[in-house]
Amino acid sequence: MWADSDTAIGGNRDRFPSTQVSLIEAAAGEPLAMERVAELYWKPVYKFIRFKFRKDNEAAKDLTQGFFASALEREFFRRFDPSKAAFRTYLRLAVERFAANQHEAETRQKRGGGVEFTELDDQAASVESPEEIFQQEWRRQLFALAIEDLRAECDRGGKGTEWSVFEAYDLAEDARPSYVELARRYGVAETSVTNYLAWARRRLRGFVTERLRGVTSGEHELREEMRRLWS
Amino acid sequence: MELSDLVLHHLREVVDLPDLAGTRYELGEEIGRGGLGVVYAARDMQLDRRVALKVMDAAWAGEARLIACLEHPGIVPVYETGTLPDGRVFYAMKLVAGVRADRYVASNPPLGERLRVAHRVGEALAFAHSCGVLHRDLKPQNVMVGRFGEVYVMDWGVEGVAGTPAFRAPETPFDQRSDVYALGALVRFLLPADAHPALIAIAAKAMSRRPDERYADVSGVLLEIEKFQDGLAVEAYVESPWQRVRRFAKRNEVLLWLLAAYAGAKFLVFFARSL
Numbered sequence: 358m359w360a361d362s363d364t365a366i367g368g369n370r371d372r373f374p375s376t377q378v379s380l381i382e383a384a385a386g387e388p389l390a391m392e393r394v395a396e397l398y399w400k401p402v403y404k405f406i407r408f409k410f411r412k413d414n415e416a417a418k419d420l421t422q423g424f425f426a427s428a429l430e431r432e433f434f435r436r437f438d439p440s441k442a443a444f445r446t447y448l449r450l451a452v453e454r455f456a457a458n459q460h461e462a463e464t465r466q467k468r469g470g471g472v473e474f475t476e477l478d479d480q481a482a483s484v485e486s487p488e489e490i491f492q493q494e495w496r497r498q499l500f501a502l503a504i505e506d507l508r509a510e511c512d513r514g515g516k517g518t519e520w521s522v523f524e525a526y527d528l529a530e531d532a533r534p535s536y537v538e539l540a541r542r543y544g545v546a547e548t549s550v551t552n553y554l555a556w557a558r559r560r561l562r563g564f565v566t567e568r569l570r571g572v573t574s575g576e577h578e579l580r581e582e583m584r585r586l587w588s
Numbered sequence: 589m590e591l592s593d594l595v596l597h598h599l600r601e602v603v604d605l606p607d608l609a610g611t612r613y614e615l616g617e618e619i620g621r622g623g624l625g626v627v628y629a630a631r632d633m634q635l636d637r638r639v640a641l642k643v644m645d646a647a648w649a650g651e652a653r654l655i656a657c658l659e660h661p662g663i664v665p666v667y668e669t670g671t672l673p674d675g676r677v678f679y680a681m682k683l684v685a686g687v688r689a690d691r692y693v694a695s696n697p698p699l700g701e702r703l704r705v706a707h708r709v710g711e712a713l714a715f716a717h718s719c720g721v722l723h724r725d726l727k728p729q730n731v732m733v734g735r736f737g738e739v740y741v742m743d744w745g746v747e748g749v750a751g752t753p754a755f756r757a758p759e760t761p762f763d764q765r766s767d768v769y770a771l772g773a774l775v776r777f778l779l780p781a782d783a784h785p786a787l788i789a790i791a792a793k794a795m796s797r798r799p800d801e802r803y804a805d806v807s808g809v810l811l812e813i814e815k816f817q818d819g820l821a822v823e824a825y826v827e828s829p830w831q832r833v834r835r836f837a838k839r840n841e842v843l844l845w846l847l848a849a850y851a852g853a854k855f856l857v858f859f860a861r862s863l
Contacts, residue, residue: 493593493596496600500599527598527599527602528595529595530592552609554602559673559674562604563674580645586600587600
């Protein structure tokens with residue numbers, strides 16, 4: 358059902374490196390908010406660095422980890438001014454600066470100094486820009502986290518059938534089963550399948566909104582981000 | 589856990605679709621998407637007619653109530669407003685068959701038709717202003733021209749709407765003169781490349797950077813357009829004496845021809861008598 362992942366760091370709540378979370382907690386003083394930021398943005402940042410700077414898996418992980426650590430040391434999140442840009446844009450630009458500096462420092466070390474950093478422009482000519490990849494990964498991670506929230510709610514509320522119908526239909530990688538087939542498979546009426554899917558989608562939208570609310574500065578930015586999520 | 593592009597695409601589609609269960613509407617295709625929400629075609633199953641259904645964040649609920657209060661031939665009538673199970677709000681309105689003003693202009697209509705569209709938009713705007721409502725985001729994409737010449741102003745804005753840069757007045761907060769600015773930009777957009785300088789001057793005056801240098805209200809713009817169409821001098825444009833003579837001659841063309849004919853006849857009579 359899920360596509361193979363080249364890295365699991367940060368993408369899954371269970372696997373998120375606890376050292377990063379604790380660093381965020383220590384620096385920000387708002388553990389829940391910081392955890393949400395890292396949960397949502399770890400993978401987009403990792404993918405952005407990997408693509409834009411042509412880093413291998415481990416190097417990109419290190420840079421991503423380094424970015425979040427550095428951000429905390431500099432009270433990066435507290436310096437965010439919502440009147441100037443969306444938090445997502447602010448974060449991406451900061452990642453770009455950080456990774457470019459690191460890359461430049463590495464290159465100088467390897468070549469004895471004085472080497473200009475030129476890879477960015479070459480890579481910007483790729484089919485999909487790093488910014489587009491960042492945005493797509495942001496969407497992907499947002500939905501992945503919201504799906505986890507939905508699954509947790511289903512587990513808590515004894516809505517196993519609702520979850521199964523949703524998983525079988527909306528998370529299907531290949532051909533989707535028909536409503537009739539799902540009704541037969543789970544021993545429910547066809548109208549129940551429709552209702553379960555409508556409920557799950559409605560809840561999923563709610564969880565997406567809540568996840569975004571946790572990493573935006575207010576209602577205005579939240580609405581703008583919701584709009585961008587579907588643009 | 590990583591979602592594939594395929595699943596992500598599907599989720600984005602289905603999660604955004606409004607859940608219309610419990611309403612009288614059956615969802616059709618998406619027909620527009622803007623800053624405030626998404627517009628779908630839908631079928632009113634009780635009355636068996638097609639409608640446009642605008643779905644938006646609950647924060648914009650005021651927009652639906654606001655537009656429902658505006659009854660004018662240039663403003664799309666709202667049939668019903670409601671709330672979806674996920675908290676979003678919607679309003680059902682007349683589904684207008686026609687083209688947006690930007691596509692309408694691409695069909696290269698005659699000047700008179702372009703000015704008629706601008707005038708109709710101005711009338712709707714003036715009416716809304718008289719009700720204390722601003723548009724805030726007037727632009728060609730928000731004007732529909734119907735197949736039978738009807739003109740509708742759509743997507744009435746609400747407090748906080750930023751507007752579209754090319755049509756947005758520079759000042760904040762917005763007031764009626766901000767809409768005058770947008771109307772000027774719209775008039776300029778509707779004009780052909782070889783438009784008369786007086787018309788360009790009307791648009792430019794409406795688009796002055798300083799609000800107090802614009803027309804005081806929408807009626808001022810409409811009056812100027814009417815003056816131009818009647819062959820009268822417009823406030824926004826200072827003519828040269830030669831242009832004034834030409835305009836006078838054009839406006840009184842028939843009279844001047846009659847006078848010329850009369851003078852010619854008199855001359856012939858006089859000439860015949862003197863023979």
